[in-house]
Amino acid sequence: MKDTKVLCFANNKGGSGKTTTCSNIGYGLASLGKRVLMIDGDMQLNLSLSLFPEDQVLAMAGQDRNLYMAMKKQEALTDYIVHTPYENLDLIPSSTLMSGIEYELFTKWQREYILKKALKPVTESGIYDYILIDAPPTLGGWVINILCASHELIIPVEASPWGLFGLANMFEFLEEVKEMTPQLSLLGVVITKVDTRKNYFRQTLETLHQMKEVPVFDHYIRVDSSIEWAQDNSQPVIAYKKSSRSAKEYMELVKEVEQKCR
Ligand SMILES: Nc1ncnc2c1ncn2[C@@H]1O[C@H](COP(=O)(O)OP(=O)(O)OP(=O)(O)O)[C@@H](O)[C@H]1O
Ligand SMILES: [Mg+2]
Secondary structure (H helix, E strand, C coil): CCCCEEEEECCCCCCCCHHHHHHHHHHHHHHCCCCEEEEECCCCCHHHHCCCCHHHHHHHHHCCCCHHHHHHHCCCHHHHCEECCCCCEEEECCCHHHHHHHHHHHCCCCHHHHHHHHHHHHHHHCCCCEEEEECCCCCCHHHHHHHHCCCEEEEEEECCHHHHHHHHHHHHHHHHHHHHCCCCEEEEEEEECECCCCHHHHHHHHHHHHCCCCCECCCCCECCHHHHHHHHCCCCHHHHCCCCHHHHHHHHHHHHHHHHHC
16 A cells, blocks of 8 residues: 655745645646545635536535534544546535634644544545645644645745745744644745746746755746636646646646655
8 A cells, every 4th residue: 555645735925826736736646647635725715616616616615524524523534525527536625614713723632733633544544645735825723734734845936026025934834833743844836827028037036046945846837827717617727728838837847746756
């Protein structure tokens, strides 16, 4: 039985490409024959919306088989898995009630490890090669749970001045969380929404490369309207339009992620 790798996508900066990257890396790994479970950890339901139409996402969010209910009841996530329309790709859907997750965690014993414990039966079953968790744009007790449940962190960063500003907070937070979960490592920073015509992209790259201890993925993702059309169609862009520029870039990133996880 092979070990399951748990990767999470986090950055307190909103709109940095976390969900788009999580969804496409998950779909891309599944398309290469890997068995993948994705966990929607955000009340915005965006990861769920990248795989299912809105009415189905809202139905899942309103029933008791979603992440919020599993966390509230402290149950194993094994019973909360939903098959997606895609081969090798499953999902644990989110709920808008995740807005109250910090309150739910507050009263619980060992509250940083609720998600890790709920995930343990799934990882130990060995049915998945990868579990990918999409985090919300916050840095609180819930994101600590996500980091404590993960082996590797991927930080999507938008090539913009404020994108880099947010990154400093993220690194400080990460240093503190690492004391709680020494197994966690930073797989890399991936630069998203790149406009290669703008000089700021080069400045972003330079600034990141100056941070010697920060691994940066070789592949980056350029701005591409196909991403928005894919999301409008409730699909990852690789599934929606394999020939698009972003789909090809995401497939290259998938291979890089896979190599770095070996
Ligand atoms: N490469 C890209 N080209 C064009 N648009 C993109 C690209 N990547 C992401 N977007 C768009 O940018 C917005 C933010 O992306 P996404 O939702 O993935 O970020 P996020 O970090 O998950 O946001 P949040 O912090 O709200 O969870 C979305 O509207 C998405 O369609
Ligand atoms: Mg998101």
